[in-house]
Amino acid sequence: MVTHTSGLPALPARLGATDMNDPYANLTEEALLASLGDATLSAPPGSRFEYSNFASMVLSYAVARRAGQDYEGLLRKQLFAPLAMQHAYIKQVPAGIRAAQGHAPSGKPVPAWNFATNLAGVGGVRATLEDMVKYAQGELGQPTVSITPALKLSQQELSKAPPMAMNWMLMPVAGRTVHVHEGGTGGFSSFVAFDNARQRAVVILSDTTWNSLGSLGSLGLHLVDASLPLGKPRKETRPDPALLDGLAGDYQLAGGMKMRLTRQGDALVIQAEGQGAYTMGYDDAGDFYPRDFDALLRPVRGSDGYGFTWMQMGGQLAATRIDKKASKPALAVSPGTLREYAGEYPLVPGFGLVVSEQEGKLFIQGTGQQALEVAAVAADVFVAEGVGAEIRFERDPAGKVIALTLLQAGQKLRGERR
Structure with missing residues (x-):
């Protein structure tokens, strides 16, 4: 659960949302x-990374039950108090705090x-910037307090695809490992990263929800290390x-909702089952x-055509095509052509891609x-x-291969071959 490889869906089936402005309000234990x-x-x-808010809620529920007290009381005793996070809370608002x-x-x-x-482990803690700075300092071991050994344990690598500690993404930067996590809820976004080697941390809090539009990662990582490009x-x-x-067709999202995508001129129109149609912008x-x-x-482009991921309410829902649109057969590429791509492609300081041909793949x-096998689509x-x-x-x-561009998670990174 802490590495998002539980296999659980992004959201619980019985979320019971009646208002998309407050989608988790009706979810009970x-x-x-x-x-x-x-x-x-x-x-x-x-076996497979798939970010799950559902798993985070199950985890905070289980931790609270195991401790024999509610999650807010547990956080206050074990985390907030040792790190002097005096204004952090879930429901019990400290004196003098205005949301x-x-x-x-x-x-x-x-x-x-x-x-x-x-269930607030998914994103229900509210804190001031001062509180979050103290939390980041705590992750760096400044000062050493009762929670420090547990924080250090939570920073250890647990999985490699992608590299993860306990809910921390592990990012290589110029030979160092930076711990990163970002997210957002209704109306708000946040980013926290820390670099143990440099004893440096970055905290960004925003009163606007940017998580569906790329979040705060580009800005935050640039502040972590200026060599990382600012988006x-x-x-x-x-x-x-x-x-x-390629996208036009009928789909079913993880969780059951059906959605139809149609092309109207130069625009994409979506319509969820039982709801109105919406024209989409494109960036x-x-x-x-x-x-x-x-x-x-x-x-999301696959070897058999296009699909998509739907991002809303803090969840990422994979869409499965349910119409009978014929899939495209994978392209066959000769081993000789594949070897033309082989090489090293630095993308940002400390991170790049190595491309190799092995047994015709x-x-x-x-x-x-x-290493991941890739399939040709064009x-x-x-x-x-x-x-x-x-x-x-x-x-x-x-005709010589000179560079590549990686498109992933809304980012485009270009690297020249060497």
Whole structure:
């Protein structure tokens, strides 16, 4: 559960949301456990990364039950008090604290989300910037207090695809390992990272929900290490007609909701079963977004065509095509052509991709990660389906491969071959 490889869905089946402005408000402990009984694991535990808010809620519930007290009381005693986080809370508001007003990306004020106390491990803790700075200092061991040994244990690597500690993403930066986590709830976003080697941490809190539009990661990582590129503002652009045609069809999201995607001119229109139709905007990061509410549709290219991930309410829901649209056969590429791509491609300081041909197959390996087989979907274009990545190779006028671009999670990273 702490490495998001539990196999549980992104959200519980019995979420019971009646208001998308506060989607977790109706979820009780009983409904969570019933959802656990309903759940079918998408993969054997420990075998595949799939971010799950459901798992985080099960975990905080289990920890509270094991401790014999509610989750807020446990946090106050074991974490908030030792680190002097005097203004952090779930439901019991400390004296003198006024909750900030949250906003949608459009700037419209929106209500904060509410969680049952024992399910608040998914994002129900509220804290001031001063509190979160103290928390980050605690992760760095400044000062050493009763919770320090547990914090250090939580920082140890537990899985490699992707590299994860306990709910921390492990990012290689210039030979060091930086612990990173970001997220958001209704009207709010946050980012925390710390670098033990440099004894440096970054905390960003925002009164706007950016999690569906790329979050705060680009800014936060640039502050962690200036060598990491600062992302550019997203700009609306026109989608490729082939992308629109490839996405059109009927899908079912993890959790059961059905959705139809259609092309209307140069736009994508979505319609969930029993709901109205919405025309989507498209940005230069490659994501579609509804203009009327906070969500994101991220195309995912596979060896058999296009699919997508739907991002809303803090969850990421994979979509499965349910129409009878014919899938495309995988492209056959000769071993000789595959060897033309082999080489090292630095993307950012401390991280790059190594490309190799092995027994007629192409493999991509990120720094500190396992090698992944990729499949050809077009000339010089490959996909790594397990991690939702697309790799596009570039050739010079003579036909020699000179660079690649990695498209993953709304980011585009280019590296020249060496």
